Amino acid sequence: MKKKYLVFGLFAISSAYGFGQSITNPYPKKKIPKSAIQILYGQYLQDGEHSAITGGIGTENLQVYSPEFIVGTELDSLRSYSVDAGIDVITSASMDNIDFVKSSASRVSTRAYLTLAYDQQFKKNPNNGLGGRGYFSIESAYLSFGGALSYTHSSLDQSKSFTAELETYFDDLRWGRLNGERPLQLVYPSELRYKQWFQAYLRQSFNLTLSFQQTINSRMVLAIMPGISYQQGLLSTPYHRAYFAEGTERVENLPSKRWKFPLGIQLNSFIGDRYILRTYYRFYWDDFGILANTFSADLGIRIMPQLTITPSARLYTQTAANFFKPYQMLDTTMTYYSSDYDLSAFNAFELALEGNLAFFKRHVHRIEMNNISLRYSFYKRADGLYAHMISTVFNLNGFKKSSRKNDLSDLRLK
Amino acid sequence: MKRSVFFLCGLLLSFVIFSCHTVKPYQRTYLNDEAMQTGKRPIEKLSSNAHNYREGASGGGRAKTSGGCGCN
Numbered sequence: 001m002k003k004k005y006l007v008f009g010l011f012a013i014s015s016a017y018g019f020g021q022s023i024t025n026p027y028p029k030k031k032i033p034k035s036a037i038q039i040l041y042g043q044y045l046q047d048g049e050h051s052a053i054t055g056g057i058g059t060e061n062l063q064v065y066s067p068e069f070i071v072g073t074e075l076d077s078l079r080s081y082s083v084d085a086g087i088d089v090i091t092s093a094s095m096d097n098i099d100f101v102k103s104s105a106s107r108v109s110t111r112a113y114l115t116l117a118y119d120q121q122f123k124k125n126p127n128n129g130l131g132g133r134g135y136f137s138i139e140s141a142y143l144s145f146g147g148a149l150s151y152t153h154s155s156l157d158q159s160k161s162f163t164a165e166l167e168t169y170f171d172d173l174r175w176g177r178l179n180g181e182r183p184l185q186l187v188y189p190s191e192l193r194y195k196q197w198f199q200a201y202l203r204q205s206f207n208l209t210l211s212f213q214q215t216i217n218s219r220m221v222l223a224i225m226p227g228i229s230y231q232q233g234l235l236s237t238p239y240h241r242a243y244f245a246e247g248t249e250r251v252e253n254l255p256s257k258r259w260k261f262p263l264g265i266q267l268n269s270f271i272g273d274r275y276i277l278r279t280y281y282r283f284y285w286d287d288f289g290i291l292a293n294t295f296s297a298d299l300g301i302r303i304m305p306q307l308t309i310t311p312s313a314r315l316y317t318q319t320a321a322n323f324f325k326p327y328q329m330l331d332t333t334m335t336y337y338s339s340d341y342d343l344s345a346f347n348a349f350e351l352a353l354e355g356n357l358a359f360f361k362r363h364v365h366r367i368e369m370n371n372i373s374l375r376y377s378f379y380k381r382a383d384g385l386y387a388h389m390i391s392t393v394f395n396l397n398g399f400k401k402s403s404r405k406n407d408l409s410d411l412r413l414k
Numbered sequence: 415m416k417r418s419v420f421f422l423c424g425l426l427l428s429f430v431i432f433s434c435h436t437v438k439p440y441q442r443t444y445l446n447d448e449a450m451q452t453g454k455r456p457i458e459k460l461s462s463n464a465h466n467y468r469e470g471a472s473g474g475g476r477a478k479t480s481g482g483c484g485c486n
Contacts, residue, residue: 040456040459042459042460042463043460044463044464046464046468066463068459070456157436157437157439158439158442159434159436159437211452211453214434215434215437216434217434217435218437218441218442218443218444219444219445221445221450221452223452223453262471266452268449268450268451268452270444270447276447276449276450282471286470286471288470290471292470294471300449308449316469316471318469318470318471342467342468342469342470343470344470348468348469350461352461354457356457373456373457375457375458375461377461379461379464385468387464387468389460389461391457391459391460391461392457393456393457
């Protein structure tokens with residue numbers, strides 16, 4: 001008898017539960033965060049003794065403070081846009097040496113930038129999508145506008161994806177926009193202002209970047225990223241000095257066209273339940289004569305579900321550009337010449353340590369904290385230049401009042 | 415020497431690509447992890463900018479070569 005009641009009771013409960021489920025949608029539409037907010041802050045401290053402003057000798061002391069704010073909003077499951085705005089505050093001792101103003105410890109300049117992006121997946125075929133991006137940047141010696149178009153295709157099972165992006169940048173290298181100096185003009189080192197060294201003051205860049213991604217297995221993914229880049233216009237920096245063996249001095253002169261061919265390969269693997277190994281190799285060649293190889297690896301160690309520590313290492317090597325020579329070793333018969341050590345032959349390494357702390361759905365009002373990352377890295381170049389870098393990223397989600405309610409009701413249903 | 419390095423890299427790459435097999439949606443737990451996504455992560459942006467400033471092998475559209483000065 002008791003058994004009968006028990007069976008009847010269970011049947012009644014399950015029927016009621018089933019009836020309740022049939023009223024509500026058993027497959028509720030997936031709720032997505034309304035806005036993903038990213039707050040980045042970076043601090044870069046550099047020193048060296050090969051400034052191109054003083055012809056390959058002199059201080060390269062530099063500090064950069066970079067706050068940045070990114071908001072990405074998903075309008076629905078197919079459309080999204082993002083706004084990325086930031087400022088770089090640059091304190092550079094070498095910039096003083098354009099005028100050889102020794103009285104101030106350093107010159108402070110600012111760079112501000114803004115990127116607006118929009119992405120749309122096709123309604124009939126959501127595995128394909130188009131994206132567009134507009135870019136604007138300004139600093140005392142620079143004004144830049146840019147735009148990009150991208151196309152993405154993913155296979156139905158998400159195991160393969162392909163992205164193509166075409167970018168263009170239009171830059172104006174005349175000085176004086178932020179400090180109000182008129183007329184706008186190229187600035188040369190103070191002692192070389194007796195003539196106009198360059199007629200052109202514009203630079204155009206066109207970049208095509210491709211990315212092929214392939215899932216190898218449930219723990220491994222491979223990406224191959226070839227690219228091609230073409231630049232034309234004023235590629236020299238007008239306030240870089242060049243000292244010749246004969247004792248004369250000129251402004252750096254680089255070719256007005258440049259082709260670049262980078263190829264990157266990345267392999268990410270999840271090892272066991274705790275380790276994530278990310279390896280990256282990049283080959284680069286350009287018609288300035290630079291051939292470079294980069295290898296980097298980082299190992300994410302998930303100490304606990306909330307905390308990941310990632311040590312990483314990067315090795316880099318490059319050959320010199322055809323027209324690079326150190327201070328006072330340039331030859332006056334050279335058509336193109338520079339003592340910019342960024343174009344010299346060197347090896348470099350970087351060591352970094354990163355910590356990432358994840359929060360599981362901790363929200364205050366309409367803001368939900370996702371994770372915080374902190375990274376320190378040390379960079380050292382074979383010519384003596386070194387840099388310390390500290391960066392932090394805060395990842396947050398922002399909800400509209402109504403969507404937050406919807407989210408909670410969905411959680412209750414589950 | 416260079417040829418053999420390229421040959422070995424090609425061999426390794428083909429081995430990796432041809433060993434691919436289909437991953438079902440419920441097997442994508444590890445692949446969907448944020449750290450498994452390819453490309454640069456936002457936390458690496460500062461480092462990446464520094465490489466573009468201080469190394470000759472920057473791609474186009476980077477701070478030093480276009481879209482910004484980075485001329486120190």
